[in-house]
Amino acid sequence: MAVEAERAGGGVSWWYDKRTRAIIMQVVVISLFVAFIGYIVNNTATNMEARGLSPGFGFMDQIAGFNPTSAEFNLTDFDVNSSTHGDVFILGLVNTLVISAIGVVLATIVGFTMGVLRLSKNPLINFLASCYVEVMRNIPLLLHIFIWYFAVWLTLPELFETIDGKRQLGAFNLFGLDMVFISQRGINYPxxxxxxxxxxxxxxxxxxxxxxxxxxxxxxxxxxxxxxxxxxxxxxxxxxxxxxxxxxxxxxxxxxxxLPEPGRFNLRGGATLPGSLMGLLLALVVYTGAFIAEAVRSGIQSVSHGQTEAAFALGLRPNITTRKVIIPQAMRVIVPPMTSQYLNLTKNSSLAVAIGYPDLVNIFTGVSLNQTGNAVEIIAMTMGVYLTISLVISLFMNWYNKSVTLVER
Incomplete structure (x- = not known):
């Protein structure tokens, strides 16, 4: 057809030029997308105006008037008398980043350990690791959170207990050093x-x-x-x-x-990791670690068995073979699905609202939204935060993935 068009008109029609056609299609798609966004924004503004709502971020400077966290776990020095909804946003953001960062590190350790153990030649170790993976990843995360918080953490002793009419410290005194105390309230440490x-x-x-x-x-x-x-x-x-x-x-x-010291009604001094944080952290780590374990197992099995035989033929010990030969080659298969699990863990932390951990969704999208009524602005800010965190994680993991990709010589 292109030849016939060239004979008839003396040249090739623009429609048969792949480059021109691709540009036109991209312009059409982008235009439709922009028009859709414009329609959503205009429709939202019209509905807000009809209900007498004025969009804006002035509410961020209003005094919050509520205490979104306990005095023992106040990472941003929030003051109930002077802090604003903007401070609520910052506190929720910090708490979200804390639980996500700790969760990613611990889930990676658990996942790699269980992934390697699942390939163990010891039948008992292999069976236990397989049970962990199959059971943990097939239980919904929300149920994990309820189990670890209500059925595990809240079964620990209370901070103080009355025994024989006397009020005594009931928390576990770790190693008997009077430095770390574990109770239903959380972990008190220096x-x-x-x-x-x-x-x-x-x-x-x-x-x-x-x-x-x-x-x-x-x-x-x-x-x-x-x-x-x-x-x-x-x-x-x-x-x-x-x-x-x-x-x-x-x-x-x-x-x-x-150092934390027992007082009359509470521990004086020290710092505290609240029970809600520990319950959420345990659930996220155990749940996400099971999926990372499967990614590690599949990555290791993707490496040709000839690599192991060659390493053994050179006299390398099994642990060195795993660390120096197998794992480096398996990382190019492990990293992409592990990136998805990091993103899932970060976004799944928003389920903290179920047990009262003061993350961004709980105190900002929850309490601040109910007090101010600025739903559009607060939801947009929350979405922007999770989008930004996810993009940063993706950029870093993509860079790392390129660094471990095998380069053929």
Whole structure:
């Protein structure tokens, strides 16, 4: 047809040019999308105006008038008498980031451990790991949260109990050191007191991390050139401990500790991880870890068995073979589904409303929305937060995925 059009008109019609046709289709799709968004915005504004609602973010400066968190778990120094709905947003955002970050780290550890154990040749270990994966990932997450909070955490002893008419401390005293107490209320632990000069410690930690990166690259080049391995793992752990300790000693011990002490009705001093955080964290870690375990198992099984046989033929021990040969090749298969699980964990943290953990959805999309009535603005801000967090996680994991992708030579 293109030939006939060229003969008839002396040239090729623009419709038969793939590049031009693709551009036109993209313009049409984008135009339709923009028109749809414009229709939604206009329709929303019209409905709000009909109901006498004025859109805007002025409510963020209004005094909240409620306390969204306990005094023991107040990461942003929220003040019920002066803090605004903007402060509620910040507190909810911080609490969401805290539970998501801790959950991602712990779920990764649990998932990798169970994924490797599921491939164990020991039938008992293999069976137990398989039971964990199959049971945990087939129970709804909301039910997980209820089980871990109501059926597990709230069955712990109360902070104080009355025994023989006397009020006594009922919480578990971890290791009997009078430093960490575990009860229904949560975990009470020593709180750091930062004195002048404490900034040297995180700087030393950053230098240790930078040194570990340089050390890892040097060790890889050395092993490629000589075949001699270097104990990067243990050296890195030593650097992470020694550098901050040296900075601590040089600055004269700028960090003190406020220990929790039993009072009349509560523990005085220290810091607290509330029971709602622990219940939610356990549920997210156990549930997400089961899915990560399956990703790890499938990634390891995707590596040709010939790689293992070749490593054994070279005299490598099984643990070194797994760590140096199998896992690096399996990561290109493990990372994509693991990225999805990180995103799921972050978004699933919004189920905290079921047990009262003060995350963004619970206190901002819940309480602040009910008080102000600015549903459109609050929902849009909440959606924007989760979208931003998800995009950041995706960008980082995509970068990491490219770094572990096998490059053919």
């Amino acid at each position: 709180n750091a007191i930062l004195n002048p000069g404490w900034q040297a410690i995180p700087i030393a930690l950053a230098l240790a991390i930078a040194g570990i990166v340089v050390l890892a690259k040097w060790a890889k080049k050395r092993q490629d050139a000589t075949g001699q391995p270097f104990p990067v793992l243990w050296t890195s752990i030593a650097m992470l401990i020694v550098f901050p300790v040296i900075a601590y000693l040089i600055m004269g011990g700028p960090i003190g500790w406020d």
